Amino acid sequence: MLKHIVLWKLKEFAEGGDRRTNAVKMKAMLDGCANVVPGILKFEAALAQPGLEATYDVILYSEFADKAALDAYQNHPDHVAIKPFFGAVRDERQCMDYEI
Template identity: 80%
Template sequence: MIKHIVMWKLKEQAEGADRATNMQKMKALLDGCAGIVPGILKFEAVLAQPGLEATYDVVLYSEFESRAALDAYQDHPEHVAIKPFIGAVREARQCMDYEI
């Protein structure tokens, strides 16, 4: 199994909207990728929550049955299509993939 975890810090303003609006849009776009390829075991996009510690705004926690499933997700047209928006609104990105 491969775990794929990505965290994004968003800009205060980007793409004509504020951070909170872009966080919501980004989560909706990520949620739309939840079942796009076979082999996705878990796919959870979450937003920083008031009152809980967070240094990033959006986190994607996902699990894939194999490296091939993760690769298929990464290359899928629906996933590729959301990258320009995410790239435009993000200030910083951290990612870690690991196998268990």
């Protein structure tokens, strides 16, 4: 099994929306990718919550059966289609994949 974790820190304002608006839009776009390929075992997108410590605005925690499933997700047209918006609104991105 492979875990794929991505965190995004967003710009204060980009693509016509403020940080919170863009975070909500990102989460909805990620949620739309939750079942795009076989081999996705877990797919959870979340937003930083007021009152709880957070240094990033959006997180994706996901688990894949294997690297082939992650690669299929990375190259799926629905995932590829959201990348331009994510690139335009993010200030920073961190990613880590690891096998267990």
